[in-house]
Amino acid sequence: xxxxxxxxxxxxxxxxxxxxxxxxxxxxxxxxxxxxxxxxxxxxxxxxxxxxxxxxxxxxxxxxxxxxxxxxxxxxxxxxxxxxxxxxxxxxxxxxxxxxxxxxxxxxxxxxxxxxxxxxxxxxxxxxxxxxxxxxxxxxxxxxxxxxxxxxxxxxxxxxxxxxxxxxxxxxxxxxxxxxxxxxxxxxxxxxxxxxxxxxxxxxxxxxxxxxxxxxxxxxxxxxxxxxxxxxxxxxxxxxxxxxxxxxxxxxxxxxxxxxxxxxxxxxxxxxxxxxxxxxxxxxxxxxxxxxxxxxxxxxxxxxxxxxxxxxxx
Numbered sequence: 001x002x003x004x005x006x007x008x009x010x011x012x013x014x015x016x017x018x019x020x021x022x023x024x025x026x027x028x029x030x031x032x033x034x035x036x037x038x039x040x041x042x043x044x045x046x047x048x049x050x051x052x053x054x055x056x057x058x059x060x061x062x063x064x065x066x067x068x069x070x071x072x073x074x075x076x077x078x079x080x081x082x083x084x085x086x087x088x089x090x091x092x093x094x095x096x097x098x099x100x101x102x103x104x105x106x107x108x109x110x111x112x113x114x115x116x117x118x119x120x121x122x123x124x125x126x127x128x129x130x131x132x133x134x135x136x137x138x139x140x141x142x143x144x145x146x147x148x149x150x151x152x153x154x155x156x157x158x159x160x161x162x163x164x165x166x167x168x169x170x171x172x173x174x175x176x177x178x179x180x181x182x183x184x185x186x187x188x189x190x191x192x193x194x195x196x197x198x199x200x201x202x203x204x205x206x207x208x209x210x211x212x213x214x215x216x217x218x219x220x221x222x223x224x225x226x227x228x229x230x231x232x233x234x235x236x237x238x239x240x241x242x243x244x245x246x247x248x249x250x251x252x253x254x255x256x257x258x259x260x261x262x263x264x265x266x267x268x269x270x271x272x273x274x275x276x277x278x279x280x281x282x283x284x285x286x287x288x289x290x291x292x293x294x295x296x297x298x299x300x301x302x303x304x305x306x307x308x309x310x311x312x313x314x
Contacts, residue, residue: 003073003098007081010091013065017278017304019090020067024251024276028084029177029199032068033151070097113149116159119184121149124212136187139212140178141205149180156300156307157181157249157275162188164271164297164309169244172196172237172265174227174258175276179206181247182220183213192219194240196233200224228257234264242267248274249307252281256288263293266312271297275307282306 011019013035020031069084071077073096085092112122112129120135131137140148149155161181165171167189173182176195179202186193195206206222221240225233244267248255255274262272272294277285279301286296286308294310301307 003096005071005073005077005081006095006097007069007071007084008093008095009067009085009088010093011065011067016065016067019088021251021253021278022088023067023069023084025253026084026086026088027080028069030069031151033066034068035065073097115149115155116162118162118188119149119158121180123148127212136184137213138180138184138187140180140183140209141212148178152303152305153249153276153307154180156302156305157247157273158184160273160275160298160300160307160309161185161245161247164273165190165245170194170241170267172241172243172246174246174248175250175254176206176222177202177249179209179222181249182206183210183215185245185247186210186215186220187213190245193221194237194243195220195222196227196237197222197224198226227261228254234261237265241265242270244270246270246272248272249276250274252277252285255285259285259288259292259294263312268312270312272310272312273307274310275305277306277308279304279306282308 009019009023016033016035020033023031071081112120112126114120114132114135118135120131120137122131122137122139124139124141127139149158158181161184165185165188168191169185171182171185171190171193173179173193173195176182176197179195182193182195197203203222203224210220223233223236227234243265246262246265248258255277266272272289274285282299289296289308289310294312296308296310298309299306
């Protein structure tokens with residue numbers, strides 16, 4: 001089993017989103033944002049899972065604002081950590097973790113979660129328990145560095161996805177990570193989905209999660225590569241399209257240049273849904289979409305994050 005390092009960067013509530021964006025641009029993955037308000041909200045939403053909360057734990061979370069990410073505890077992981085922290089001027093600490101420590105933590109604290117109006121995200125060890133009426137389960141094996149649906153940007157993207165998806169749609173998921181968005185689309189009625197991520201590890205992770213949901217290779221494909229520089233990958237996606245829906249839960253600095261290419265993959269009536277946008281940059285992203293021939297259909301916001309749905313054509 002691998003050993004890991006938990007990397008913690010201290011910040012403030014007001015600077016947390018900017019810090020998360022910088023870490024993401026530096027290559028950090030699977031960010032965990034922790035602050036007192038989120039912790040109290042988590043307790044409130046999951047109060048059915050415990051009878052009381054230790055006052056000492058509440059005190060330890062008082063005034064907390066920090067961002068965590070995880071790397072392997074070896075030379076490659078430490079190089080990845082150094083790259084992620086480049087240009088970051090904030091207190092940093094690391095704690096070694098065993099693989100089993102991480103697995104135990106997830107199984108102890110990660111619970112099924114309702115997102116939007118129709119999605120119900122379920123860790124694989126909770127399979128078999130009742131799914132609320134009117135919702136579709138999305139089964140995941142939460143990994144160390146991939147999304148699980150708890151972040152506001154993913155929830156915003158899922159909310160717009162379920163609203164604009166039509167049965168039989170073909171879906172392209174750019175920056176697919178765990179595959180959560182494209183798998184949710186398949187479970188909600190998409191006919192096929194193709195996921196792309198710059199990290200090769202996401203290929204196996206997304207395929208594993210697809211299999212947990214009974215989705216096979218005949219309708220689900222994942223590719224590794226950089227959409228902004230890999231011409232061969234772009235050509236492959238063009239040949240696989242057009243797609244009725246294109247998803248990009250990334251960051252503003254990637255979505256803006258990506259907006260110049262997205263119509264190459266969209267069907268004439270297609271919808272582009274982008275998220276991972278800090279609200280202070282939403283107008284900048286919207287202007288880029290409009291400038292590249294897309295029409296804004298909807299804007300959704302939550303906890304300082306923004307997602308946009310845009311339509312192909314004038």
